[in-house]
Amino acid sequence: xxxxxxGGCVRVGFSRPAHVRRRxxxxxxxxxxxxDRVDWVEATSGFFENDTRPIMLxxxxxxxxxxxxxxxxxxxxxxxxxxxxLQSEAGKKLLRRSGRAPDDISSVVLVEQDRSFIKSEAVxxxxxxxxxxxxxxxxxxxxxxxxxxxxxxxxxxxxxxxIFGRSDACEL
Numbered sequence: 001x002x003x004x005x006x007g008g009c010v011r012v013g014f015s016r017p018a019h020v021r022r023r024x025x026x027x028x029x030x031x032x033x034x035x036d037r038v039d040w041v042e043a044t045s046g047f048f049e050n051d052t053r054p055i056m057l058x059x060x061x062x063x064x065x066x067x068x069x070x071x072x073x074x075x076x077x078x079x080x081x082x083x084x085x086l087q088s089e090a091g092k093k094l095l096r097r098s099g100r101a102p103d104d105i106s107s108v109v110l111v112e113q114d115r116s117f118i119k120s121e122a123v124x125x126x127x128x129x130x131x132x133x134x135x136x137x138x139x140x141x142x143x144x145x146x147x148x149x150x151x152x153x154x155x156x157x158x159x160x161x162x163i164f165g166r167s168d169a170c171e172l
Contacts, residue, residue, distance in 0.1 A: 044094055044097045051082065054082070055081075056108065056110050057095065057108065057109040059086055059087075059105045061167050061168070062167075064160045069083055075131045076130045080129045086104075097111060107122070119153045120150050121146070121149075123153070
C-alpha cells in the first residue's frame with residue numbers, strides 16, 4: 001500500500017494515522033526534476049550505525065526549545081539522548097525519515113532507530129529516557145488521551161515565539 005503525503009513523500013506499508021506514533025516504514029521523496037526516489041530511512045541509517053541513541057530534533061532558534069534541550073541534558077546523566085536542530089541538514093534529513101516536510105519546525109521530534117515520535121508523544125517518550133521522576137510521570141501522562149495532550153502541546157508550540165522569544169542562533 002502506498003500513500004502520497006504532504007511534501008511529496010510516498011509512504012509504503014502504513015497502518016496508523018500520521019499524527020499517531022509511527023514505526024518507520026519506507027518514506028521516499030520523488031525528485032520533481034529528475035524523478036529519482038530517495039528512501040530516507042536508508043539515507044539516514046548512518047546516524048544509527050555507531051550510536052543507537054535516539055535523536056531529539058528541536059527548533060534551534062526557539063528559546064523554549066533551547067531551554068527544553070538544556071533541561072533534558074541536565075536530567076540525562078547517562079547521556080541517553082542526542083540532539084540536533086530541526087534547521088540543520090541532518091535535522092532536515094531526519095524529518096524526512098520521520099515522514100515530515102524538511103522545513104517543518106512546528107514540533108519536537110524524537111527519532112529512534114525504528115520509529116519516530118512527534119508532539120506530545122515525543123515529549124512523553126523523552127521523559128522515559130531521562131532521570132527520575134520523569135519516567136514515572138511519563139507513565140501517568142500516557143493515560144491522558146492523545147488529542148488532549150496534542151491540543152495543549154499545539155497551543156504552547158503555536159505561541160512559543162510570542163511567549164518565550166527567539167534567539168539569533170542555536171545554542172547547540
